[in-house]
Amino acid sequence: MQPGMTPTEMVRSALDYEDPRRETVLAELKTRLGARPFALWFEDKVRLEIAGEQLLIAVGSPFLLNCINKQ
Numbered sequence: 001m002q003p004g005m006t007p008t009e010m011v012r013s014a015l016d017y018e019d020p021r022r023e024t025v026l027a028e029l030k031t032r033l034g035a036r037p038f039a040l041w042f043e044d045k046v047r048l049e050i051a052g053e054q055l056l057i058a059v060g061s062p063f064l065l066n067c068i069n070k071q
Helices: 014-018 021-033 035-041 062-070
Strands: 046-051 054-059
Touching: 021 035, 021 046, 035 062, 054 062
Parallel strands: none
Antiparallel strands: 046 054
């Protein structure tokens, strides 16, 4: 881990599990990225929130955010 990049615990909201669109979004990400990259960057590592027409993706560390942004 790089200096200054302290991971934080992911706190999952009720919406994260209850929104029926969540599984659809995750399946689409897996299809577009491929199984291995999806598992590496997203599976059990992000929190999704759907607000109207926006998809918000929360990550647990600045390092993961940086890696996802580069992809």
